[in-house]
Structures are given as C-alpha cells and as structure tokens.
Amino acid sequence: MKRTALLALVLVAVAGCGKTTKQSSSTSVGTETCAPFAAGQNAKHSAAKPSQTMLLTDLKIDSEPCADRIILTFRAAGSETPGFSAEYLPAAEAQTEDGSGKHLTIAGNVFLVVRLEPAATADLSGSKLKLTYTGPRKITPAGMHYVREITKTGDFEAVLRWTIGLSEKRPFKVTTSGSPPRLTIEIG
Numbered sequence: 001m002k003r004t005a006l007l008a009l010v011l012v013a014v015a016g017c018g019k020t021t022k023q024s025s026s027t028s029v030g031t032e033t034c035a036p037f038a039a040g041q042n043a044k045h046s047a048a049k050p051s052q053t054m055l056l057t058d059l060k061i062d063s064e065p066c067a068d069r070i071i072l073t074f075r076a077a078g079s080e081t082p083g084f085s086a087e088y089l090p091a092a093e094a095q096t097e098d099g100s101g102k103h104l105t106i107a108g109n110v111f112l113v114v115r116l117e118p119a120a121t122a123d124l125s126g127s128k129l130k131l132t133y134t135g136p137r138k139i140t141p142a143g144m145h146y147v148r149e150i151t152k153t154g155d156f157e158a159v160l161r162w163t164i165g166l167s168e169k170r171p172f173k174v175t176t177s178g179s180p181p182r183l184t185i186e187i188g
Contacts (some may be wrong), residue, residue, distance in 0.1 A: 014104035019187050034066035039173030041088065046176065049083030053118040054181060055132040055159050061141050061150070063102035068147045070164065074119070074181040075132055081176035082183045086114045094163045098154025107140065107149035108165020112172060114185060118158035146170050 060075040074082060093102050094111030119131035139150040146166045155163030164185070172187045 009143060011153070028034075034188065037067065037171035037173070037186075039186070039188075040173045041169055041171050043085065043087035044172075044174045045085045046081070046083045049117060050077060050080035052077055052080070053120055054080070054082045054116065056116075056121045056160060057125055057132050057180070058155075059133070059135055059139070059150070061144065061147065063144045063147075065184045066145075068144045069187075070150060070162075070185045072114075072116070072162075072183045074183075075123075076180045079178055081178055081181050082119060083117050084114060084156065084174060084176070084183055085117075086112060086172065086174050086185060088169060089113045094153070096153070097138065098159060098161055104151055104153055104163075106138075106151045106153075106163055106165040108167065110166050110169045112164040112166060112185070112187070113153070114156075114162045114174075114183075116160040116162075116167035116183065119160035120158055121152075121155050121160065 013113075054077055055075040056061055056072060057075050060071045060073070062069050062071075072082070091111060094113050095101070095106050097104050102123075121131060123130040123132055137152045141147055141150070146168065147164060148167055149165040151163050151165070152161070153163045164187070166187065170187050172185060175184045176182065177184070
C-alpha cells in the first residue's frame with residue numbers, strides 16, 4: 001500500500017513538470033512577488049550642485065523584500081542637498097581609485113558608481129583636518145538581494161565616489177532629502 005501511494009505521488013509530481021507558464025516581468029524574492037522597478041537602468045544626475053562642499057557623516061544600508069537601499073547622510077548645509085551622478089560603468093573604470101589610479105578589487109558582476117560633487121569625508125576649513133565620516137571604506141553587507149560590496153573609490157578634490165558591486169544589472173533610483181541632507185540609492 002505504501003509503495004502504491006509513493007508511486008502515485010511521484011507520477012503526480014512528474015506530470016506537473018511538463019507545464020509551461022507565461023513569464024511575467026515581475027520577479028520573486030523569497031515569498032514576495034515584486035513589481036518591476038520603474039526607475040530604469042539609465043544614468044541619473046542631480047539638477048544642480050550645492051554651493052558648498054557636502055560633508056559625509058554616515059552610510060547605512062538596508063534591504064526590504066523587493067529592494068536594497070544605501071543611504072548617505074551629510075552634515076547639515078542649510079537647505080541644500082547633495083549634487084550627484086549615478087551610473088553603471090565598466091569594471092575597469094569602476095574599480096579604479098580616483099587620484100591614484102590604483103585598482104581596487106570590488107565584489108560583484110556589475111558596478112553602479114555614485115559620484116557626489118562637491119563632497120568629502122573630512123572638513124578642511126579649520127587649521128586641522130577633521131574627519132566627518134569615520135565608517136569603513138569597504139562594506140560587505142549580509143542579507144542583501146543584489147548588493148555584494150560598497151567601496152569608497154574616491155575622495156579627492158571635493159569629489160566623493162562610491163562604487164556599488166552588484167550581482168546583476170538592476171533598475172535603480174536616486175532621491176535626495178534635507179535636514180540632515182541625505183542621498184538614497186534604491187536598487188530593485
């Protein structure tokens with residue numbers, strides 16, 4: 001009897017393998033079905049640059065069921081928000097340190113480069129250099145869908161650059177907000 005039930009179960013499972021289903025444009029992450037991320041994969045740029053150098057104070061990452069998020073926070077600078085560009089670049093360019101030209105190995109298959117201008121991780125306005133961002137230069141997050149590594153690839157002449165190594169090319173969006181100024185990159 002047990003053998004017959006087991007055989008019937010195997011036949012039912014095999015019979016379902018030949019089904020064809022229509023592919024949708026949404027993706028599944030765990031038990032969530034995610035709608036297509038409407039932001040696209042094209043380069044994004046801010047409309048204007050701030051009048052003063054934005055000083056990075058923090059970088060946070062998190063993940064929700066359908067997207068990874070990177071949040072850069074800056075020292076308050078009135079009502080200004082960071083000037084930025086974000087775009088996919090070839091590996092050789094994305095993994096090159098600004099200023100020195102040194103190759104930096106960054107985990108990932110594709111690379112989203114975020115350039116902030118004018119921006120820095122240290123305040124040079126006084127008689128002594130004062131670091132405003134004391135976090136890691138390289139972050140290898142756990143539990144992210146697409147982000148494999150985030151590396152600071154430039155902090156030179158008021159240009160701050162971070163390269164985000166991803167498992168695959170994904171749509172992304174960039175938003176800014178004020179008080180304190182923030183730049184948020186969502187990858188979905």
